[in-house]
Amino acid sequence: MSLNGWLQITLFITLTLLLAKPMGLYMARVFEGRRTWLDPVLVPCERLLYRFTGVNPSEEMSWIGYCIAMLVFTAATMVLTYVIQRLQFYLPFNPQHLPGVAPALALNTAVSFSTNTNWQAYTPESTMSYLTQMLGLATHNFWSAATGIALAIAFIRGIARREMKTLGNFWVDLTRATLWILLPLSIVLALVYTSQGVIDNLKPYTMATLVQPMTVTSTGADGKTTTSTVTTQTIAQGPTASQESIKELGTNGGGFFNANSAHPFENPTPLTNFLEMLSMFLIPAGLVVTLGKMVGSPKHGWAVLACMTILWFLGVFTCYWAESQPNPLYHNVDQSNSYMLQSGGNMEGKEVRFGITGSALFATVTTDSSTGAVNSTHDSFMPLGGLVPMVNILLGEVIFGGVGSGLYGMIVFIIISVFIAGLMVGRTPEYLGKKIEAFDVKMAMLFLLIFPLVILGFSAVSLLMPNLGLSSLSNHGPHGLSEILYAYASAAGNNGSAFAGLNANTNWYNYSLAVTMFFGRFMMIVPMLAIAGNLAGKKITPETAGTFPVTTPTFTVLLLSVIIIVGALTFFPALSLGPILEHLLLHAGHAF
């Protein structure tokens, strides 16, 4: 760890928190339908869109109506992406003549992108045509992110409204999230990225003549080794910049290239790296301020933001520390840190331009938010360094979290927290004037239980089936367990990052992970919306001396404890057999 590293980390969180307020207040304006400076351009576009699609913007929806509209819309977008992938060979913008995508993989990818997961069981540059990337995948980066924001806004309305049956209009929220928030920011960021070197073209792949021909030794299927000389390098191209900006902004994370944000064409400089990290937290942090603003308790927003910041810090501290450590199994390797010469530490799977700090911070941020973009391979992290991204996901991705999903996940934890506080003092719990009753707590618990159920259930099944589950592993010993656990955690948390040594492009993993992603998104949204609908119908109970305040440091600490205790109780046994055991064995000198 170095002073310079900590300065970078400090600058990052300072800017995140400084931007949260203007961003959050702007979003509150957008969803309360108040005037913004973009109105002269966007209001006509909005009206036109409603006319084309038959949306009545003044229609209000109940939680069930809102939920159905969201589900049907997502299904429609999923079908579109599946069809484009299957037919890409016959469609334009395919200069490499890539064939149609296989059914299992196409299904997995369609589910993955529409659930905001962006899990990728394929190598994009050799699988997806430019059209598929633009029309089939990048579109989902907007849709799934806008859906997440809309759902969070609906939940906030559920808390803010009194004695009402409705939560707003899904189509209006979706449209406003896209046009007012995601699209303008994406355009600006895409241009900045290209100025730094992120590519953006529709050309066929470039053939470059190597400066020095390369000798390649490969082992064929018959076991014979052949040596050949390679004189050219084929450089993959594509419309990357437009997808890169929304990838982080919408906490999607699906890379244009297999290496994701480690690829120099996606993330060429430390500046792009910093902006990508900042844009992952921008909307989730802003939404917490939006919550405070729309429910009329800005202090509550800051208390929640404080809890998120503390959890973020615990993660980044552990990850940065672990990755700065030398690997005791390396010999005659200089792993020390030097300010002028090298970042040192565990450089396997990391880029020189980002070093340990830029990689550890990125890994923390991408798993706190539900992004899943990676600028280093999490699989090659030190055991405790890799534990951090995994724990961030397993805590439910509420540390800032995905756009929208982070906030509504956090509100569920808040409901559990005030419920526990209510139990301790023996009175009916209240949250911002709304009584929290049996129905709300049941739904909140359902939300919390589905998550570990799918992760641990599918992991266990994979471990018990050598031909389906274990044959995909590329690492053995406790690290193999980590790879499988990470895959299902990432899918259920709609994160999409991976311990990528696991070969997930098999029928078993494609289908089981698709089911996991589906459950992790929609089986959690339904109980969440049910709570929102139920809260909207309640009266406001006046605050009394016995009300547990949700604006104080005490509340922050309680919320923090609930998140950590729920996470630890659920996942500690599995984690102790994976990364924790691996850490102990590494320092005892074991390799597998």
Next chain:
Amino acid sequence: MKKTLITSVLYTTVTAILLGVAYPMLILGLDHLLFPHQADGSLITRNGKVIGSRLIGQAFSGDLYFHSRPSAAGNGYDATASGGSNLGATSSALITRIDASVAAERIGNAPVPVDLVTASGSGLDPDISPAAAYYQAPRVAQARHLPVADVNRLIEDHITQRLFGLLGEPHVNVLELNLALDGLSKR
């Protein structure tokens, strides 16, 4: 329900055209107007031939050139198959590979800088650390019959420092350094 279905299909179609065609085409147009070189991949040409991209690493071997980092992309620096080794810290395959790299890169008794024997996440890392560049200077200087001081000066000129003295880590672009080295030898 039927109305929701119709709206969903229409909404998907219209926004797919807006977000999947109009938006990327707008960015594509603006990028080619403002940053055509970067948008096309920061390609380097010599004698009218494309010899690579300054952002995409290439493999170098022998004593005459500075070596890039080991690469797990395809057979090494395959820019159509980016990716890392994905081997964990306790993987014996990783330890074996690192030992082999150490044996190949080691000069004298000094330990090898870690980035020179570890594979990057992209497999296409165009950079090495200044430590890894200085480490190779004596070998390159000897093979090219150049004074080590000249080679060190060349490295110094090619170090990209932290942005604003703060962001990222100092790094040296291997392809650009080697091209400059060829220029130095010719003079």
